[in-house]
Amino acid sequence: MVGNVLHVYNDFEPDKGGGGVARHIAGLAEILATRGISVRVAAKVVDCRAGGGAYQVERAGWREFWRHVLWADIVHVHGARKPYAVLAALLAVLLGRRLIYTPHCYYDEDDGVLKALGKRLWDTTGERWLLRYSDAVILLSEYWLQYLTARRLSVAHPAIIPNCVLGSEVDGRRRPRSGQLRGTPALLSVGRLDPVKRIDDAIRALTCTTLAEAVLHVVGRGPDQERLAALADELNVGERVQFYGFAEDAEVARLAAAADVFVMPSAAEGMPTVLIEMTLMGLPVVASDIPGNRAVLDLLGLDVLFPLGDVLRMAERIKQAVATPLSETVERTVRDNFTWECTAHRVAALYREPVQ
Known part of the structure; x- marks a missing residue:
């Protein structure tokens, strides 16, 4: 007992x-x-x-x-x-x-x-x-x-x-996928704005020819925002990076439903719940090949990891993810193992x- x-x-x-x-x-x-x-x-x-x-x-x-x-x-x-x-x-x-x-x-x-x-x-x-x-x-x-x-x-x-x-809480927030966010594709990042999250890699990925029309939507707050905004301007992609600051769960769910791919380029993670939540919401993900991300994505059988800091490979993974919707099997595996x-x-x- x-x-x-x-x-x-x-x-x-x-x-x-x-x-x-x-x-x-x-x-x-x-x-x-x-x-x-x-x-x-x-x-x-x-x-x-x-x-x-x-x-x-x-x-x-x-x-x-x-x-x-x-x-x-x-x-x-x-x-x-x-x-x-x-x-x-x-x-x-x-x-x-x-x-x-x-x-x-x-x-x-x-x-x-x-x-x-x-x-x-x-x-x-x-x-x-x-x-x-x-x-x-x-x-x-x-x-x-x-x-x-x-x-x-x-x-x-x-x-x-x-x-x-x-799982029930995530299900309560999930919305039908609409793909209505600005950008082709529309990329979503959610988390603390800190150098360890390496959002700057996602910003650099916007300079790749395959992502010339992509827009990065960044949700979160933290000490790195000023540096990230300056980098976007320096790379001439400032108009394609949108910062939202902190957002309530309902707003994050709305953005997830309207985005095409979730990106997580972090240098270190324990086992990120945001990856779990995004897959439960049906949003394809790409992530850096670090142990915390691999512990989730390998079990799901998703070939969406890219070498840490490899911007070109990240861009390739994003294009592949856009063309590969998550299957019911993946979502069921997430639910069985990570709820x-x-x-x-x-x-x-x-x-x-x-x-x-």
């Missing part, structure tokens, strides 16, 4: 651009809650709209944290190299609660020296402790186990469970019987 489950993350704003981790937690929490499990999410920053009554969402600072851990039988910590995660885990161990850990956000690209040193210090202290003393560590793919081993970070009790989305409706039982099993 699974008792009270407490999910812990630093920033829980799944409906306000809080990122893939918050959406990951929200989908899992909702499915667990609808299956008779008492679920609570505790975070320093919360969206008051989250939960919708299916589960509790609590804003918890350092002083309030102990009462949430006392309530819980199982503490599921979602980490992103934040001290908040270690505090929750320490309290769980001290109070005899079962501890489950899911690490997220191992981004090391384009770090300055000080930031890189800080991450390395964290990995050899807080991260090492979490990986060693958790009753189970959920990794999104086999690659992350290899990644941690290469960094001499041992995982005592690993379990491979992929990133997932709430919480089909996968949450594996997490619940870990709650009942931790990996030994």
Whole structure:
């Protein structure tokens, strides 16, 4: 019998651009809650709209944290190299609660020296402790186990469970495909505007002769927007790059229905839920050949990856994707492998019987 489950993350704003981790937690929490499990999410920053009554969402600072851990039988910590995660885990161990850990956000690209040193210090202290003393560590793919081993970070009790989305929620937003966005083809990008996402590669792809009439529609906000806009102007494609800023889920769904291809040129990803959502919406995708993207697309049997930074190959993949609509088999495979409706039982099993 699974008792009270407490999910812990630093920033829980799944409906306000809080990122893939918050959406990951929200989908899992909702499915667990609808299956008779008492679920609570505790975070320093919360969206008051989250939960919708299916589960509790609590804003918890350092002083309030102990009462949430006392309530819980199982503490599921979602980490992103934040001290908040270690505090929750320490309290769980001290109070005899079962501890489950899911690490997220191992981004090391384009770090300055000080930031890189800080991450390395964290990995050899807080991260090492979490990986060693958790009753189970959920990794999104086999690659992350290899990644941690290469960094001499041992995982005592690993379990491979992929990133997932709430299929019913995506279905509720899906719209009939219209292909009405400007551009032939119309390319869509959704995510944080950060150098690690390499949106500049997609902008450079617009200079290829095969994409001379393509338009890139960029949804998201972040520190890289000014540089990206300047690059588009420098390459004389500024009129073919449209920035939308942050968009609500309904607007993203509308854009996905009207676009021809979703592009993800990232240098690093854990296991991007946006790829999963776009395929569930029937939008063809192309993506950089990195482990996080490959973990999703190889299972779907889609030959849509291009070498990281290879703009010409990206352009070729885009043209192929436009001519190859997603099949019902692909969408069914996505649903069977990457939705919480089909996968949450594996997490619940870990709650009942931790990996030994």
